[in-house]
Amino acid sequence: MPVSELDRIQLIDVPKARTALTFFRVMAVIVGIGLLLLVLELILHYGFHNEALAWWPQPHGLLFILYVAATANLGFKMRWDIPRMVGVILAGVVPFLSFYVEHRVSGTVKRELDGIEARKLNA
Secondary structure (H helix, E strand, O other): OOOOHHHHHHHOOHHHHHHHHHHHHHHHHHHHHHHHHHHHHHHHHHHHOOOOOOOOHHHHHHHHHHHHHHHHHHHHHOOOOHHHHHHHHHHOOOOOHHHHHHHHHHHHHHHHHHHHHHHHHHO
């Protein structure tokens, strides 16, 4: 049964969602930087046969898993649908896009949480 927007908003626990947003923001920046390092590793490895960053792909994979968990955590706390969560997760695999999506998601979630808090104070 589809949940109305009002029901979805009433189900959001604002303090927990803010904590999830902070974790998401940190992981998005870390994974964004890590992805740039991964691109550098690939350029060094295939372009110059330099193995200076050969150790990086595995830690990056672990960090990406944490990013997926952070996105899912935020998505479930904010009552997002699965396609939205998948879209945010996929943004983490495109260099520089993760920074843009983090900025957009953070702004949207902050505005939504502020609106929920304002409604609860006025109720």
